[in-house]
Structures are given as C-alpha cells and as structure tokens.
Amino acid sequence: xxxxxxxxxxxxxxxxxxxxxxxxxxxxxxxxxxxxxxxxxxxxxxxxxxxxxxxxxxxxxxxxxxxxxxxxxxxxxxxxxxxxxxxxxxxxxxxxxxxxxxxxxxxxxxxxxxxxxxxxxxxxxxxxxxxxxxxxxxxxxxxxxxxxxxxxxxxxxxxxxxxxxxxxxxxxxxxxxxxxxxxxxxxxxxxxxxxxxxxxxxxxxxxxxxxxxxxxxxxxxxxxxxxxxxxxxxxxxxxxxxxxxxxxxxxxxxxxxxxxxxxxxxxxxxxxxxxxxxxxxxxxxxxxxxxxxxxxxxxxxxxxxxxxxxxxxxxxxxxxxxxxxxxxxxxxxxxxxxxxxxxxxxxxxxxxxxxxxxxxxxxxxxx
Amino acid sequence: xxxxxxxxxxxxxxxxxxxxxxxxxxxxxxxxxxxxxxxxxxxxxxxxxxxxxxxxxxxxxxxxxxxxxxxxxxxxxxxxxxxxxxxxxxxxxxxxxxxxxxxxxxxxxxxxxxxxxxxxxxxxxxxxxxxxxxxxxxxxxxxxxxxxxxxxxxxxxxxxxxxxxxxxxxxxxxxxxxxxxxxxxxxxxxxxxxxxxxxxxxxxxxxxxxxxxxxxxxxxxxxxxxxxxxxxxxxxxxxxxxxxxxxxxxxxxxxxxxxxxxxxxxxxxxxxxxxxxxxxxxxx
Numbered sequence: 202x203x204x205x206x207x208x209x210x211x212x213x214x215x216x217x218x219x220x221x222x223x224x225x226x227x228x229x230x231x232x233x234x235x236x237x238x239x240x241x242x243x244x245x246x247x248x249x250x251x252x253x254x255x256x257x258x259x260x261x262x263x264x265x266x267x268x269x270x271x272x273x274x275x276x277x278x279x280x281x282x283x284x285x286x287x288x289x290x291x292x293x294x295x296x297x298x299x300x301x302x303x304x305x306x307x308x309x310x311x312x313x314x315x316x317x318x319x320x321x322x323x324x325x326x327x328x329x330x331x332x333x334x335x336x337x338x339x340x341x342x343x344x345x346x347x348x349x350x351x352x353x354x355x356x357x358x359x360x361x362x363x364x365x366x367x368x369x370x371x372x373x374x375x376x377x378x379x380x381x382x383x384x385x386x387x388x389x390x391x392x393x394x395x396x397x398x399x400x401x402x403x404x405x406x407x408x409x410x411x412x413x414x415x416x417x418x419x420x421x422x423x424x425x426x427x428x429x430x431x432x433x434x435x436x437x438x439x440x441x442x443x444x445x446x447x448x449x450x451x452x453x454x455x456x457x458x459x460x461x462x463x464x465x466x467x468x469x470x471x472x473x474x475x476x477x478x479x480x481x482x483x484x485x486x487x488x489x490x491x492x493x494x495x496x497x498x499x500x501x502x503x504x505x506x507x508x509x510x511x512x513x514x515x516x517x518x519x520x521x522x523x524x525x526x527x528x529x530x531x532x533x534x535x536x537x538x539x540x541x542x543x544x545x546x547x548x549x550x551x552x553x554x555x556x557x558x559x560x561x562x563x564x565x566x567x568x
Numbered sequence: 569x570x571x572x573x574x575x576x577x578x579x580x581x582x583x584x585x586x587x588x589x590x591x592x593x594x595x596x597x598x599x600x601x602x603x604x605x606x607x608x609x610x611x612x613x614x615x616x617x618x619x620x621x622x623x624x625x626x627x628x629x630x631x632x633x634x635x636x637x638x639x640x641x642x643x644x645x646x647x648x649x650x651x652x653x654x655x656x657x658x659x660x661x662x663x664x665x666x667x668x669x670x671x672x673x674x675x676x677x678x679x680x681x682x683x684x685x686x687x688x689x690x691x692x693x694x695x696x697x698x699x700x701x702x703x704x705x706x707x708x709x710x711x712x713x714x715x716x717x718x719x720x721x722x723x724x725x726x727x728x729x730x731x732x733x734x735x736x737x738x739x740x741x742x743x744x745x746x747x748x749x750x751x752x753x754x755x756x757x758x759x760x761x762x763x764x765x766x767x768x769x770x771x772x773x774x775x776x777x778x779x780x781x782x783x784x785x786x787x788x789x790x791x792x793x794x795x796x797x798x799x800x801x802x803x804x805x806x807x808x809x810x811x812x813x814x815x816x817x818x819x820x821x822x823x824x825x826x827x828x829x830x831x832x833x834x835x836x837x838x839x840x841x842x843x844x845x846x847x848x849x850x851x852x
C-alpha cells in the first residue's frame with residue numbers, strides 16, 4: 202500500500218476499522234503515521250466536535266482540501282495554485298495545478314519563474330553562492346574562533362590582507378610557524394610591507410591593472426590561490442609571464458603613480474614664499490628622472506604581439522612626451538603657473554600608465 | 569597560345585584556387601544559466617565585440633576565431649562568466665589573433681571588457697561596466713549604470729546612456745550624446761570631447777582636454793554654472809551668462825576663461841583645456 206492508497210482509506214480508519222495493509226503502512230510511513238494520529242485525535246474528539254466550532258488540524262485540512270479539489274467540489278483558482286507552489290517546485294504538480302497554469306497567464310508566468318528556479322537549483326548546490334562578503338567574514342571568523350573550521354593554508358591566505366596591515370591573529374602566527382609554504386609567502390608580504398614606506402605615505406590603491414598583474418602572477422606561481430569566490434575583475438589580466446621579482450620591481454612604477462595621484466590639490470592661492478614651490482619642483486624633477494629611466498628600460502625591449510597595438514602605444518607615448526616637454530617649457534617661463542603644473546602631473550600619470558601597459562604587452566609576447 | 573594569355577589563365581587558376589580553399593574559421597558557442605545581476609568579464613586581444621541583451625536568465629557567448637593559434641575559453645565561476653583568449657603559438661600574425669565575440673546577456677549584467685584593438689559595441693545593458701582598450705573604439709547605446717572607460721587611442725561614444733560616466737583616454741575622442749547622466753568625467757589629451765546631452769540639475773560635468781577641442785551643447789531650458797578655462801587656447805560661448813556664483817581662482821594672465829551662471833545654475837560644468845578650443849554652443 203502506498204500513501205495515496207492509505208489516504209483513500211482514511212475514512213475506514215476514522216471509523217475505527219483499518220485493515221492490515223493500512224496498519225502496516227502506517228507503521229512504516231512517518232507521514233501517514235502522523236496523519237493517522239491526527240485522525241485518531243479527531244476520532245477521539247469527535248463527540249465534542251459535534252458541539253464545538255473548531256477547525257481540523259492543518260495537515261488534515263490540507264488532505265480534505267485536496268480531496269475536495271480533486272472531486273471538483275471546490276474551484277481550483279489562483280490562490281489554490283499559489284498554495285501548491287511548493288509541490289510544483291518539487292516537480293510534482295497536480296493535474297488541476299497543470300490545468301490552471303495552462304489557463305491562467307499570471308500563474309503561467311509564475312510557473313515559469315518556479316521552473317527556472319527548479320532548473321537552476323541543481324547548479325546552485327554546486328555554485329558558490331555566498332552571503333554578502335562582510336557577513337560571510339563575520340560568520341567565518343566566529344566559526345574559526347569556535348574551532349568549527351580548521352585553520353589551514355587557504356584560511357591563512359584569506360587573512361593575508363590583515364597580515365599586511367599588521368593585524369595578525371594567534372592562529373595565523375601559529376600556522377605561519379608550522380607551514381613552510383605560508384612562511385615563504387609571509388616573507389614576501391613582509392618585503393612588500395617594508396617597501397611600503399618608500400611608496401610614499403600612500404592612502405591610495407595601486408592602479409588596478411598593475412595590481413591585477415601582480416595578483417595574476419602570484420596565482421600562477423602558486424603563491425596565492427584563486428579565491429573560490431572570484432574577485433570581480435580577476436579575469437582582467439590573464440596570465441603574465443613577468444616573474445614575481447619583476448612584478449615587485451614594477452611597484453617602483455606604481456610608486457610614481459602614487460606620488461602623482463596622492464598629490465595634494467593645488468591651493469587656490471599658493472602659500473607665500475618659494476619654499477613650497479621649490480619642494481614641488483624637486484618632486485617633479487625626481488618623477489621625471491624616474492619615468493625616463495623606466496621608459497629607456499621599457500622601450501629598449503618593447504615588443505607587442507599586435508603591431509597595431511605597438512604602434513598605438515608608441516604614438517601615444519610620443520604624444521605624452523610632447524605634452525610633458527611643452528608643460529616643462531611653460532613652467533620654466535612661469536614657475537608659479539599651477540594650472541600648467543596640473544597638466545604636467547596628468548601627463549606623468551599617463552606616461553606611467555602607458556609604460557606599465559607596454560611592460561604588460563612585452564610580458565605577453567615573451568610568455 | 570600567347571604568353572600573355574597563358575599568364576592570364578594561370579592567374580585565373582590561382583585566383584580560383586585561393587577562392588575555393590576555405591580560410592580557417594571556428595565558432596565557439598556556449599550558454600550559461602545565471603542568477604540575477606551576473607558579471608561577465610572578457611579579455612580579448614583583437615577583434616570586434618558585440619554585447620546585447622535578452623530576457624533570459626542566461627549568458628550566451630559566441631566566439632568566431634580566425635586561427636587555430638588562438639585559444640578561446642568561456643567558463644562560469646559562480647555568477648560570473650569569464651571569457652578570455654590567449655595565444656597558443658609563439659609566432660602569430662595580427663589577422664590570426666583576431667577573435668570576434670557576440671555575447672547576449674540579461675539586462676542587469678555587470679561587464680568588465682578588455683580589448684586591445686578592434687571595436688566594442690554594447691546595447692541595452694543596465695549594469696555597471698568597465699572597458700579597457702588600447703586602440704579599440706567603445707560604442708555604448710542605451711546603457712545604464714556606472715560606466716568606466718580607459719582607452720589609449722580608441723574613441724568612446726555613449727549614446728542615450730544614463731548613470732555615471734568616467735572616461736579617460738590619451739588620443740581617443742570622447743562623445744556623450746543624448747544621454748541623461750548626472751555625473752560625467754571625461755579626460756583626454758589630444759582627442760576631442762563632445763557633450764551633447766541634458767545637463768541635469770545637481771549634475772557634475774567635468775571635461776578636461778590637453779589640446780583637443782571641447783564642445784558642449786546646451787538648450788535654453790538647461791540650468792548650469794560653468795567654469796571654462798583654456799590656458800593657451802580659445803573659449804567660445806553662446807550662452808548668456810549671469811554673474812558667477814562661485815569664487816574664481818587665480819589664473820595666468822594669458823589664460824582664456826569663462827565663469828558664469830545660466831538660468832538657475834543647477835548643474836555644474838567644469839571645462840579645462842591646455843591649448844585646445846572650448847566651445848559652449850546652443851543646440852539647434
């Protein structure tokens with residue numbers, strides 16, 4: 202006997218004369234057993250029900266409702282349809298539900314949504330659908346603290362940002378002591394951290410492109426793993442052949458960019474005296490020298506797989522160089538011209554970005 | 569048979585042979601079911617990229633390769649579709665590098681597109697989007713979201729866009745036409761800038777050029793507060809401006825500048841050029 206057959210015989214159960222197969226099924230099936238208990242309760246309460254105005258239990262009511270629907274005693278409408286959406290989602294829509302969906306456009310649309318969810322459901326199980334990042338972090342930290350998840354290399358890498366910022370948990374320290382690979386990684390992080398002061402007192406992030414190339418390289422060298430939940434732009438730069446050392450060296454170029462982007466806004470009225478101006482000019486001179494140095498190194502070995510790209514980059518480098526030359530000349534004649542100095546900064550910034558891009562193209566060719 | 573005729577026949581035969589030998593072309597077509605607000609990232613070296621929308625919760629990627637020396641990969645990582653191309657062989661010609669993409673996405677898709685050279689055409693997407701190119705032109709039509717564009721020499725055109733626009737280039741032109749953006753930040757060195765869009769109340773429009781031309785069109789119903797400075801170029805204005813509401817800053821004596829308020833001065837328009845011409849013109 203199955204559940205459907207059992208439900209059909211509920212009347213005989215109510216009358217206190219269930220047959221042997223029904224009893225056997227009730228013993229095996231938890232759902233029907235619960236149903237039976239409801240029926241028994243109703244049977245026991247029946248004498249009182251005659252005088253009371255109480256509704257039957259929810260589960261029983263459902264069964265009765267389903268039965269009356271099936272027998273056409275009540276109409277199958279949108280409300281009824283929505284009530285059965287769970288069954289639809291589970292892939293077991295009833296015949297009246299199917300009929301109603303075919304007739305009612307609104308419910309059909311709803312059904313399509315349900316079907317989409319149902320189709321996506323298996324993928325959702327294997328997809329990395331996570332709660333918002335901040336919430337996830339909080340849950341994760343709590344789980345770690347309570348020892349519900351293990352502190353392993355993956356966990357360590359996940360906390361590398363905190364490590365860089367000097368916020369090192371006891372677990373992270375312990376893991377670094379035990380794991381050679383993570384210890385090596387930590388040494389790299391420390392090197393970068395030591396270099397940080399030279400990158401100016403920066404409160405700015407490195408250019409996205411540069412960061413991506415370093416990140417991609419680190420992934421390639423197995424120093425960091427591609428996160429299970431990918432960064433939005435992780436696929437920006439595919440794989441670059443630039444060795445890690447070169448990538449770290451490229452930070453020098455980034456340092457220039459930081460210097461340029463972290464430049465304080467030009468005051469509407471320059472402070473009195475020449476001290477401020479002279480300091481600014483010294484800064485500019487060092488940026489210029491450094492950029493020219495990087496340019497010589499980049500241009501000497503520059504090759505791009507696509508000649509059109511190579512030509513565009515070289516032409517634009519010429520444009521930027523002309524812009525720099527013109528601004529410098531103007532500034533020689535009018536050293537206090539802050540507007541021109543702004544344009545010069547812009548040009549330096551563009552040149553740093555261009556050289557960085559050329560280095561990336563170069564790396565792509567030599568890969 | 570004369571020598572000329574024989575040569576002619578040979579050329580015809582060679583031409584026929586070239587015509588019948590098919591060029592390599594391989595098509596990759598993949599579909600990925602996605603949830604709402606998916607992310608699509610594409611990294612291509614060279615080729616035309618077309619992105620359009622549909623009502624399905626799916627991303628369809630069609631890639632046409634011109635050579636077997638290129639590898640095209642399209643895969644899903646969570647709710648992100650990652651598409652990329654890479655060289656398989658050391659020596660490769662520009663023509664062999666070319667891969668064209670036709671991608672169809674749900675409207676609310678977030679895009680991150682990189683194409684060194686070629687062209688990017690996007691229509692109807694309503695998510696935030698980032699484009700990075702060397703020489704490829706970027707053309708956006710009826711898109712909404714925060715748009716970030718970086719090109720070296722490629723032009724950028726935004727037609728009927730809304731949301732924020734941040735465009736940077738060195739020699740590429742920047743055109744924002746028929747758009748409803750309250751925040752436009754355009755910067756190029758030698759390219760031209762064209763802003764022919766509604767200037768929305770409380771909107772901020774910052775246009776900066778080195779030597780290219782900057783053209784801004786306004787209509788009589790617009791309301792803006794303008795600051796326009798060209799250090800070594802010209803400023804041409806057709807708007808009847810009132811007294812400026814903001815204090816002016818010091819400028820070199822040779823600079824051409826314009827400060828003023830048009831109607832109530834609700835939008836803020838800041839235009840700077842080193843040696844280019846700035847034109848503020850009435851829309852016909």
